[in-house]
Amino acid sequence: MLTFDWQGVLSGQPLQWILSGYLTTLWVSAIGMVLAGLLTGLFLLLRLAGGRIGRGLVATWVSLFRNTPLLVQLLFWYFAAWNLLPQGLRDSINAPHSGSVLPGDVWWLSPEFLCSAWGLAAFTSAFLIEEITAGMRAVSPGQVEAALSQGFSHQALLRHILLPQGLIYAWQPVVGQLLNLMKLSSLASGIGFAELTYQVRQIESYNAHALEAFAVGTVLYLLTGMVLGLLLTRLPVARQKPARQARTSTQGEPQHER
Amino acid sequence: MLSALFSRSAAQAAEPYRLRQASVEFRNAGKSWGSNQVLRAINLTIAPGEVVAILGPSGSGKSTLIRLINQLETLSEGDILIDDRPTRQLRGAALRQLRSRIGFVFQQFNLYAHLSALQNITLALTTVHRLGEADATARARALLDRVGLTEKADHYPSQLSGGQQQRVAIARALASDPQIILFDEPTSALDPETIGEVLQVMKQLAHSGITMVVVTHEMQFAREIADRVVFIDGGEILEIATPQSFFTRPEHERARRFLNKVLDPLHTEDTHHADF
Amino acid sequence: MNANLAVITDNLDYLLWGRLAQGEPGGVVLTLLMALGAAALAIPVGVVLACAAWRYRGGVRRLLFLWAEIIRGIPLIFVIFWLWYLLPMMTGGSLPGAVTVTLALAWFTSAAVMHSVLAGLQALPSGQYEAAQTQGFSESQALWFILLPQALRNVMPSLLGILIALLKDTSLAFIVNVPELTTVAGQVNNRVQIYPMALFIFIAVIYYLLCSSLGLLARRFQRQAV
Numbered sequence: 016m017l018t019f020d021w022q023g024v025l026s027g028q029p030l031q032w033i034l035s036g037y038l039t040t041l042w043v044s045a046i047g048m049v050l051a052g053l054l055t056g057l058f059l060l061l062r063l064a065g066g067r068i069g070r071g072l073v074a075t076w077v078s079l080f081r082n083t084p085l086l087v088q089l090l091f092w093y094f095a096a097w098n099l100l101p102q103g104l105r106d107s108i109n110a111p112h113s114g115s116v117l118p119g120d121v122w123w124l125s126p127e128f129l130c131s132a133w134g135l136a137a138f139t140s141a142f143l144i145e146e147i148t149a150g151m152r153a154v155s156p157g158q159v160e161a162a163l164s165q166g167f168s169h170q171a172l173l174r175h176i177l178l179p180q181g182l183i184y185a186w187q188p189v190v191g192q193l194l195n196l197m198k199l200s201s202l203a204s205g206i207g208f209a210e211l212t213y214q215v216r217q218i219e220s221y222n223a224h225a226l227e228a229f230a231v232g233t234v235l236y237l238l239t240g241m242v243l244g245l246l247l248t249r250l251p252v253a254r255q256k257p258a259r260q261a262r263t264s265t266q267g268e269p270q271h272e273r
Numbered sequence: 274m275l276s277a278l279f280s281r282s283a284a285q286a287a288e289p290y291r292l293r294q295a296s297v298e299f300r301n302a303g304k305s306w307g308s309n310q311v312l313r314a315i316n317l318t319i320a321p322g323e324v325v326a327i328l329g330p331s332g333s334g335k336s337t338l339i340r341l342i343n344q345l346e347t348l349s350e351g352d353i354l355i356d357d358r359p360t361r362q363l364r365g366a367a368l369r370q371l372r373s374r375i376g377f378v379f380q381q382f383n384l385y386a387h388l389s390a391l392q393n394i395t396l397a398l399t400t401v402h403r404l405g406e407a408d409a410t411a412r413a414r415a416l417l418d419r420v421g422l423t424e425k426a427d428h429y430p431s432q433l434s435g436g437q438q439q440r441v442a443i444a445r446a447l448a449s450d451p452q453i454i455l456f457d458e459p460t461s462a463l464d465p466e467t468i469g470e471v472l473q474v475m476k477q478l479a480h481s482g483i484t485m486v487v488v489t490h491e492m493q494f495a496r497e498i499a500d501r502v503v504f505i506d507g508g509e510i511l512e513i514a515t516p517q518s519f520f521t522r523p524e525h526e527r528a529r530r531f532l533n534k535v536l537d538p539l540h541t542e543d544t545h546h547a548d549f
Numbered sequence: 550m551n552a553n554l555a556v557i558t559d560n561l562d563y564l565l566w567g568r569l570a571q572g573e574p575g576g577v578v579l580t581l582l583m584a585l586g587a588a589a590l591a592i593p594v595g596v597v598l599a600c601a602a603w604r605y606r607g608g609v610r611r612l613l614f615l616w617a618e619i620i621r622g623i624p625l626i627f628v629i630f631w632l633w634y635l636l637p638m639m640t641g642g643s644l645p646g647a648v649t650v651t652l653a654l655a656w657f658t659s660a661a662v663m664h665s666v667l668a669g670l671q672a673l674p675s676g677q678y679e680a681a682q683t684q685g686f687s688e689s690q691a692l693w694f695i696l697l698p699q700a701l702r703n704v705m706p707s708l709l710g711i712l713i714a715l716l717k718d719t720s721l722a723f724i725v726n727v728p729e730l731t732t733v734a735g736q737v738n739n740r741v742q743i744y745p746m747a748l749f750i751f752i753a754v755i756y757y758l759l760c761s762s763l764g765l766l767a768r769r770f771q772r773q774a775v
Contacts, residue, residue, distance in 0.1 A: 078761065082717075082761045082764065083757055084719075086721065086723055087753050090731070090735065090749055094738060094749065095748075198622075198624040201624035201626045202624075202724075204626075205724055225630075225634050229634070233627050241622070345679055369685040369686070370685070373684065375683070379679070381674075383676035383680035385677065385680070385681075385695050387698050387699050396695075397686065401684060445684070449684065449685070
């Protein structure tokens with residue numbers, strides 16, 4: 016019935032493509048996660064300390080990035096927003112640099128990589144903000160009052176009391192969002208970013224070994240997700256069991272996780 | 274008598290199955306959860322139409338005892354015979370048939386939250402017993418009258434007080450015209466002022482032909498309506514007696530201690546407290 | 550600014566309903582058709598699977614969870630790819646692209662629906678099922694008349710969240726060139742080239758309106774439930 020030719024996919028040029036694509040996926044996911052974390056931290060602080068305007072800004076950010084598809088966001092960043100950058104900056108990015116290649120031969124200083132990483136980070140941050148806010152809500156308000164009366168600044172309150180405990184409560188959904196980011200990086204193939212999905216389709220048009228290529232891609236994503244999930248849930252953060260698994264949504268929109 | 278109310282529709286009911294006699298017999302019954310033996314060597318015969326009260330301290334296994342009768346819990350040893358027929362091996366349709374002959378009233382009422390009081394009663398009638406809509410509604414209204422809640426027919430459980438919910442629960446349990454009715458601490462979750470209305474309904478039910486087994490803490494009530502009292506502690510039946518002899522001259526040591534604690538909580542025979 | 554908006558107004562009909570006149574729906578219309586179609590499949594399937602998982606606690610439940618893990622563990626794009634290649638082999642013919650994507654979306658989403666409804670069933674007080682048992686209801690009867698009505702009402706906000714995600718996921722049809730809103734916008738952008746900003750903001754607004762109104766609906770349900 017169906018004959019599989021694994022050689023055609025796991026050797027020569029196709030194998031190169033797969034490896035390159037896979038490493039690209041890993042790198043853009045890693046950088047995306049770091050960026051997402053930074054954005055989330057920033058916005059959480061803004062929500063805590065920024066008064067009504069701050070909270071409004073965060074709510075707008077969250078609403079905007081959760082109610083529009085990631086693909087549309089990526090298309091926007093790549094085709095529209097990119098051209099808003101000053102010409103000089105765009106030129107310098109496109110020119111070759113010594114430090115613009117990550118281990119594994121991954122070019123990070125390219126519009127595709129930068130837009131993908133930024134797009135993934137912005138999208139994921141919107142979900143992380145809400146998940147962690149929900150986690151922080153589970154921290155008893157008494158602790159917040161105690162800290163404030165001790166003279167903690169908002170930043171210190173966030174950093175030392177709310178965030179550590181909030182993260183423990185919210186760790187499950189946070190891990191889910193990070194894994195999502197890795198899987199959603201596949202959408203970047205839509206803007207021509209040469210990550211794993213892009214390369215899989217490349218193979219398909221190269222020697223028509225569609226099913227074998229899809230199978231390899233599927234296995235790689237599954238395994239990566241599993242390993243990443245295991246690693247993240249082994250961290251000390253996850254070890255501390257929260258008092259209750261509050262999978263409730265915040266006062267804002269109901270939780271939709273993608 | 275309650276059954277007179279249904280004698281007309283009983284002939285029409287699609288369900289011809291009835292127990293010949295509503296007797297319950299525990300034969301060396303036992304229940305364990307893993308290594309923890311909750312009930313042991315239970316031997317008890319309840320005659321048709323009898324009212325039996327089951328008393329005992331918390332953790333004694335009395336709830337488990339009553340829940341074994343309609344298999345909300347399953348036996349680990351021995352058997353329970355209903356209508357002289359063993360029930361331990363019953364499954365599926367046969368078990369459901371048996372259950373429709375037994376009414377059960379829970380401590381937490383367990384009314385179907387998304388249905389009105391009337392619908393709570395008609396649901397089993399139309400679904401399990403396949404009664405027509407009109408017949409089911411008529412029977413349900415009659416039952417609500419019986420428990421004094423005619424005007425609450427269209428109210429939802431969240432709109433009813435605890436006592437009212439429990440009365441609806443009793444009406445619901447009576448819907449299938451059961452021959453045996455079981456009460457698992459029916460008033461323990463109620464505010465004191467609503468306990469009375471539920472006990473009233475239960476009192477009217479007693480000795481109407483239906484076999485009644487009641488797990489309760491209401492001593493006065495047990496004394497008044499029970500034919501026999503079963504005292505259970507530590508998973509074993511320690512004493513079975515008439516209310517008269519149990520409440521005045523309990524034989525077993527632990528029964529005596531129990532009664533003392535319950536009837537006179539401040540002055541138990543525990544010597545520590547006596548030394549103030 | 551005028552020139553910018555012209556790209557939208559010139560192509561508005563194509564963006565909104567594609568080539569509907571020729572029997573090829575596209576744009577917003579196709580997006581809605583696919584989302585509704587996938588929901589109409591995913592919800593019943595998810596409910597049935599949840600009931601199965603609730604009822605058969607051991608191997609069946611583990612199998613279902615494993616299936617759900619695998620489905621959700623691969624990018625949705627790959628689910629679309631797999632169906633894109635396997636369905637023609639199985640059905641012998643070629644299905645319209647939109648149908649394939651809709652089926653892929655339904656497949657993917659039903660796993661989420663299953664988890665949501667199962668959680669709803671498990672969150673009900675155990676007394677509800679016990680009461681049903683004492684009255685002689687069979688498991689199926691108890692699920693249909695007593696447990697599901699309550700569970701579904703309780704997880705409505707979560708289900709609406711799943712629908713919002715579904716609506717956004719229709720945009721993935723872009724990858725296989727099925728002409729829903731995002732693909733159509735991409736096509737216009739390729740042709741016109743010079744006004745991407747207006748175009749992508751426009752479709753973003755449309756998605757935003759659709760998704761946030763579902764979100765408002767969900768919030769109303771949440772308030773009612775309390």
